[in-house]
Amino acid sequence: MKLLQLLRILLATVICASLAHAEEVSVAVAANFTGPMEKIAPAFEKATGHKASVAYGTVGKFYAQIKNGAPFDVLISADDETPIRLEKDGLALAPSRFTYAIGKLVLWSAKPGLVDDKGEVLKHGDFKHLAIANPKVAVYGAAAMEAMKKLGVDSALEPKLVLGESITQAYQFTATGNAELGFVALSQIFKNGQYAPGSYWLVPPTLYTQIRQDAVLLSHGKDNAAATALLTYLKSDAAKLVIRAHGYEF
Amino acid sequence: MFLSEGDLQAIWLTVRLAGVVTLILLLLGTPIAWWLARSKAWWKGPICAVVALPLVLPPSVLGFYLLLVMGPNGPVGHLMTALGVGLLPFTFWGLVLASVFYSMPFMVQPLQTAFEAIGERPLEVAATLRASPLDAFFTVAVPLAKPGFLTASVLTFAHTVGEFGVVLMIGGNLPGVTRVASVQIYDHVEGMEYLDAHRLSAVMLIFSFLVLLAIYAWRPKPVKGA
Numbered sequence: 001m002k003l004l005q006l007l008r009i010l011l012a013t014v015i016c017a018s019l020a021h022a023e024e025v026s027v028a029v030a031a032n033f034t035g036p037m038e039k040i041a042p043a044f045e046k047a048t049g050h051k052a053s054v055a056y057g058t059v060g061k062f063y064a065q066i067k068n069g070a071p072f073d074v075l076i077s078a079d080d081e082t083p084i085r086l087e088k089d090g091l092a093l094a095p096s097r098f099t100y101a102i103g104k105l106v107l108w109s110a111k112p113g114l115v116d117d118k119g120e121v122l123k124h125g126d127f128k129h130l131a132i133a134n135p136k137v138a139v140y141g142a143a144a145m146e147a148m149k150k151l152g153v154d155s156a157l158e159p160k161l162v163l164g165e166s167i168t169q170a171y172q173f174t175a176t177g178n179a180e181l182g183f184v185a186l187s188q189i190f191k192n193g194q195y196a197p198g199s200y201w202l203v204p205p206t207l208y209t210q211i212r213q214d215a216v217l218l219s220h221g222k223d224n225a226a227a228t229a230l231l232t233y234l235k236s237d238a239a240k241l242v243i244r245a246h247g248y249e250f
Numbered sequence: 251m252f253l254s255e256g257d258l259q260a261i262w263l264t265v266r267l268a269g270v271v272t273l274i275l276l277l278l279g280t281p282i283a284w285w286l287a288r289s290k291a292w293w294k295g296p297i298c299a300v301v302a303l304p305l306v307l308p309p310s311v312l313g314f315y316l317l318l319v320m321g322p323n324g325p326v327g328h329l330m331t332a333l334g335v336g337l338l339p340f341t342f343w344g345l346v347l348a349s350v351f352y353s354m355p356f357m358v359q360p361l362q363t364a365f366e367a368i369g370e371r372p373l374e375v376a377a378t379l380r381a382s383p384l385d386a387f388f389t390v391a392v393p394l395a396k397p398g399f400l401t402a403s404v405l406t407f408a409h410t411v412g413e414f415g416v417v418l419m420i421g422g423n424l425p426g427v428t429r430v431a432s433v434q435i436y437d438h439v440e441g442m443e444y445l446d447a448h449r450l451s452a453v454m455l456i457f458s459f460l461v462l463l464a465i466y467a468w469r470p471k472p473v474k475g476a
Binding site: 060161179 | 317318320321322323336337339340418419420422423424436437439440441442
């Protein structure tokens with residue numbers, strides 16, 4: 001009869017746990033938001049008792065996965081186009097969408113002194129490789145192309161461009177020195193109010209279309225309390241503090 | 251046209267890469283396989299293991315290490331800069347070097363098996379007929395191991411065509427230089443151009459099937475009662 005007793009206790013535990021409404025949210029996060037999310041997820045878990053299982057990657061890949069039934073509850077995107085597209089596909093809930101951060105583009109080199117504070121280095125072209133995220137698939141890559149076009153250096157620099165499949169890879173190429181410099185997200189080199197070693201140029205916002213990063217509740221998560229809680233938490237002052245500390249604006 | 255210009259460029263680049271890699275590995279892999287098939291040295295085991303490493307290691311590990319080793323602060327990077335060649339990441343020859351390492355087991359292992367199957371006897375006979383070891387290798391071992399050479403070459407070529415992770419890590423996605431077919435498909439998918447992705451994927455699928463079909467069809471049939 002001991003087994004039966006054990007089963008009863010187990011059953012009671014399970015019921016109690018579900019009564020406490022601790023749920024798990026599965027969230028797809030754009031690569032550029034990796035840094036802040038690594039801080040926000042545990043804080044969210046601590047504050048709400050819910051669990052967040054986080055996947056990082058490119059938004060294009062997430063779109064393909066969500067369209068094919070990936071069980072994500074929330075998308076924290078690098079743009080506003082993909083969430084809107086998912087809404088049109090009937091896979092995301094429009095009223096839940098909001099801009100959680102405005103992304104900043106920065107020209108960065110791991111080498112001190114290479115990048116000047118006016119971006120003149122782009123005109124001298126005194127380097128072999130310039131890394132950007134693939135502009136076809138990544139917002140930050142498209143923003144980099146736009147900035148180079150506005151500066152009139154795009155055709156001169158074209159042969160020097162190396163494309164990362166995501167902004168993470170553009171950073172990797174630059175951080176390892178294989179590309180002397182690269183356009184990356186400010187969040188990748190600005191952490192806790194400190195710039196990574198090297199040299200950088202904050203690209204003026206007039207040179208590229210504002211990078212509005214939206215988050216949205218996906219249809220799969222519409223009855224998931226943790227999903228709604230995460231979106232609410234993303235708007236909280238605690239989350240905003242972390243987001244701002246990584247160089248984003250609102 | 252069924253495929254876009256970019257797709258055709260990617261296919262042509264893939265074929266060139268796979269061709270060059272197969273050729274280099276034929277020259278490099280044959281002596282290694284020959285030595286592995288006949289050596290009794292204690293370090294034969296470790297060499298075998300190193301050759302087979304790419305079968306086990308995830309491409310992300312290989313790509314990451316290659317990026318560091320071939321980078322400006324890595325040993326290969328230093329060597330290449332000293333030789334005046336320039337850094338290898340983001341170049342065609344960088345991909346060749348990575349692929350030679352990555353596809354090595356697909357050349358060496360079938361060849362090693364083929365050489366081992368020949369045994370000592372035919373070579374001893376050749377020696378009694380005053381054939382030098384080199385002579386015996388080319389006139390006896392190579393003809394006998396012909397099916398092995400065929401399988402090894404086709405597998406190496408096909409495996410290089412199917413490469414993705416390593417190329418993605420060290421290629422930099424340059425059209426005509428490092429944007430091979432598998433990366434082009436990835437780009438299409440990521441860019442949500444699913445129709446283009448379908449077309450190029452279909453070409454890859456048919457190619458892979460035909461390659462494997464050829465290998466299995468050409469395989470000599472076992473003799474009954476042998």
